[in-house]
Amino acid sequence: MSVGETGVAMLMSVRMAPPLPLMFLILIHGVSSAExxxxxxxxxxxxxxxxxxxxxxxxxxxxxxxxxxxxxxxxxxxxxxxxxxxxxxxxxxxxxxxxxxxxxxxxxxxxxxxxxxxxxxxxxxxxxxxxxxxxxxxxxxTVTDLQVESSETVTEGDSVRLTCKSSCALTDRATFIWYRNSQPLTERRDRNNQLLLQSVRREDAGRYSCALQEHTYISPAAQLNVTYPPKNVSVSISPSGEIVEGDSVTLICSSDSNPPAEISWFKGGMIVGSGRIYSISNISSDHSGEYKCKSKNKHGEKYSETVTLNVMYPPRNVSVLINGPAEIVEGDSVTLICSSDSNPPALNFSWFKENQSSSVGSGQSFSAQQSGRFYCEAHNQHGSQRSDAVSVTVKGRLVILYISIGVVSGASVIITVLLILRSRGKRIKDNLETQC
The missing domain is CATH 2.60.40.10 (Immunoglobulins)
Structure with missing residues (x-):
């Protein structure tokens, strides 16, 4: 039995025993639990x-x-x-x-x-x-850790309050320090264990943790998710160089948004697809045009700037049109028009007369018996194509007076080449040939 326990027992004995002299009580007090x-x-x-x-x-x-x-x-x-x-x-x-x-x-x-x-x-x-x-x-x-308590998700522009909590009230006066993505928030110290973020920006999203000044322990991180409407919407084309008919092309829509946005694709004002990537295989000239994408989530939507898809292709639909009589006599003239659809425009044209190996050029002449069938051929860097032949009947001598090229702009580029043929008499032969 300890002294303390002994003291209690002795006091109990005093209460139960008959009164003792004052001197004895003083001695008992000298060894009581009070000391x-x-x-x-x-x-x-x-x-x-x-x-x-x-x-x-x-x-x-x-x-x-x-x-x-x-x-x-x-x-x-x-x-x-x-x-x-x-x-x-x-x-x-x-x-x-x-x-x-x-x-x-x-x-x-x-x-x-x-x-x-x-x-x-x-x-x-x-x-x-x-x-x-x-x-x-x-x-x-009681030993406690620290936990960050906050709303997991907040919308851009709203305010949010983060609290650094412990399971008991810390005995020492504490100054709290805050971290975002393991980096201390500059000069951010708060004595009341709360961090207030006003008018939250998307840059405020991240993993937040807290600590006490002059302590090494850092709380587990809590994720703060900031939602916002689509921003920085743009379209890129792959491959980025020249696109030729028959190639495969990919359009990619880039968008910064949270939550992730739904993507729609437009050609002109018509919707043509969905998803971040819009692919076109075996592309044709029909796919040429202006494209844009729309990025949309629950907070809003935004369109990209338009991009132009310009598909190159060789000449096609090459044809010859006769402007004038198919049978010409002395003094008459007829214009043969060569039209071609191509991209880029065909700037190199050749005129031919059937059963003649060389092309018809400016200044050449033919005898009165050289009626025949004429056709043209259009060229660009992607290929060439010949037209069907048209018949011209000549009564007199035929000379080539003029070859000209015209360009018509539109959905496709049309190249028109004029071949002017004229039948004329011998008396003006020399003058005409000089002019030619």
Whole structure:
């Protein structure tokens, strides 16, 4: 039985026994529990994980006693001798006794974790067999971590408040520090454990964590998701160079939005597809035109600028039109018109007369018997095509007076080449040939 327990028993005996002389009561008081005790500055401590905790205390004992041993223990059990924490491997490297063997019993416990959440008591013994004392109840330590609490999703332009929470009220006065994506927010310190973001921007999205100034522990990160309507909508074409009929072409719509946007494709004012990628295989001239995409989510929509798809192709639909009589006599003239659809425009044209190997050029002449069938051939860098032949009957001498080229712009480019033929008499032959 300890001195404290002995003192209680003696007092009970005094109450039950007949009155004693005053002198005896004074002697009993000299060894009562009033001179034994342990006083803790704080009975409850809330500490941050991985921090150091100081448990301050003092103790008293009667004059004349000598201290033999001082130590701290945890979760004492009535009737059992408490263990010395300094001999426990889990505490021996982290527990430092800062007191003395007279009256100060303060300790420091470093790198605390949630497993250190217990009641801790100071114990001392003296040179007297029953001169032992246990400071019960002791200091209740609760070790907490930090958690960021916030709305997971906020819309651009709104305000949001983030709170750095702990499971108990921290004993030490705390200054909070905030991090976004592991980077400290510049000069962002808040004593009331809250971070207010006003008029949130999409750049504010990220993983937020908090800590206490002068502490190494940082909370787990909480994701803040900022939603916003489509921005920066644009279209790119692949391949980016010249597109020739028969190629495969891909149009890609880029859009910055949260949540991801739905994409629609337009050619002129007509919808032609959906999805971020619009592919055209075996492209033809019919696919030429202006394209744009629309990006849309629940917060809004936006169109891209238009892009022009310009498909190159060789001459086609080459034909000859007779402007004038198919049978010409002396003094008459007829114009043969060669038309071609191509991209880029065919600027190289050749005129031929059937059964004649060379082309008909300016300044050439034919005899009166050289009626025949004429055709043209159009060329660009992607190919060439010949027209069907048309018949011209000549009564007289035929000369080529003029070859001209005209360009008509529209959905496709039409090249028109004029071949002017004229039949004339011998008396003006020399003059006409000179003019030609």
């Amino acid at each position: 034994w005790g342990v006083s803790y500055r704080l009975s409850h401590i809330c500490a941050l994980k991985d921090s150091s905790v100081i448990m301050s205390c003092t103790y008293t004992y009667p004059t004349g006693y000598e201290i033999r041993k001082v130590f701290w223990t945890k979760n004492p059990v009535h009737g059992e001798e408490p263990p010395d924490l300094s001999e426990d491997p889990e505490y021996s490297q982290r527990l430092q006794y800062l007191g003395d063997e007279q009256k100060n019993c303060t300790i420091r416990l470093s790198h605390v974790t949630q497993k250190d959440s217990h009641m801790y008591c100071f114990r001392f013994t003296t040179n007297v067999t029953d001169g032992k004392w246990k400071g019960y109840p002791g200091v209740t330590l």
